[in-house]
Amino acid sequence: MAQGVAWLWWLMAIFFSLVLLAVGALWIHALRRTPREVTVVEARRIEKCWLIGGGLILPGVSILALLLLGTPVGQRMLPLPVEGEQPLRIDITAHQWWWEVRYPDSGVVTANQLHIPAGRPVDLHLGSADVIHSFWVPRLGGKLDMIPGRTNVLRLQADQPGTYRGQCAEFCGTQHTHMQIVVIAHAEADYQAWVEERAKRRVTPLAGAAGEIFATHCGTCHRVAGVSDGARAPDLSDIGSRPTLGAGVLRNEPGAIARWLHEHRRLKQGNGMPAHDDIDDNQLDAIAEWLETLAP
Ligand SMILES: [Cu+2]
Structure with a gap:
């Protein structure tokens, strides 16, 4: 589908560049030529010719061609019924x-x-x-x-x-x-394996004080399969396997979750997560370390 859109875009870009070049060439020609004498009738005929040709026929044909080429491209993006295996x-x-x-x-x-x-x-x-x-x-x-x-x-x-x-x-x-x-x-096959792995996965809760802090502070908004049921904020059941944190703020490398928990207010101003200044640093690090292990 994207290929169809790209192909149509290049076709339009080439066609309209040619139109621009032709108009530019005519303009330069009009500036440089020596004017010749024409009668009023002849002048009117030339004017009409340009108005009809350049003002009606050329745009009419261009827009019609664009419509004919663009409609099937647009059609392929619609969720139309398909035969056989359903999307x-x-x-x-x-x-x-x-x-x-x-x-x-x-x-x-x-x-x-x-x-x-x-x-x-x-x-x-x-x-x-x-x-x-x-x-x-x-x-x-x-x-x-x-x-x-x-x-x-x-x-x-x-x-x-x-x-x-x-x-x-x-x-x-x-x-x-x-x-x-x-x-x-x-x-x-890899996709099926991913879905099965994720569907059956239940996370082992974090033990100790950090686990309790996660349940009371984080779990009300975040869901972790088998641990908490919050629905306001992103599900964290597989956070360790995600390519980025904060929807593109940080690459999810070792240590990145801890950095995110400590600095998320500065890294992504205005995000919905409250500051964690009431949780001590060691416990925040313990939570981060545990979250890093949550990968299917
Ligand atoms: Cu947006």
Whole structure:
């Protein structure tokens, strides 16, 4: 789908560049030529010729050609009925400023990353919990707005396994930049393995005081499968396996979760997580270390 859009864009760019060059050449020619005498009747005929040719026929034909070429490209992005195996459904809800990703068939929940099977169409049911956002993975498909109170469906397909970068494409507040999503397209068998692993996974709770602090401070907003049930903030059940933290603020390297917990207010100003100044540093580090292990 994205290939179709890119192809159409290049075609338009080439065509309109040719039009621009032709108009520029005519303009220079008009400036440099020696005027010749014409009668009033002849002048009117020339004027009419340019008005009809350049003002009606040329744009008419160009727009018609664009419509004929563009319609099938647009058609392929629509979630039209397909024969045989049905597209996989995934629900994505945009929040200021992160992505909630749900797999209704298996009950798997994740955030800021989207695992899909390659070579198969996927229908993304897009919604928003607050303001208007827009879902866009340029290498996979078109852009579609995510509007509160409405569900828009976007179909896309990754032809090759790989990692594709996505970005919110509708300004949604100060941290709009830090609203990135990483799409990981797996070979079919690897995808099934990922879903199964995630669906059955239950995390072992963190022992000791840090575990209690997690349950009372973090668990009211964050869900960790088998430990807490919060639904306001990103699900953390597989946080250790995510490519980034804070929807693109930090690369998820060893130690990055601890840094995020200590400095998230500075790293992503205005994010919904409260300051942790009431939790002592050692306990915060213990929580971070445990979160790092949460990977399928
Ligand atoms: Cu945005």
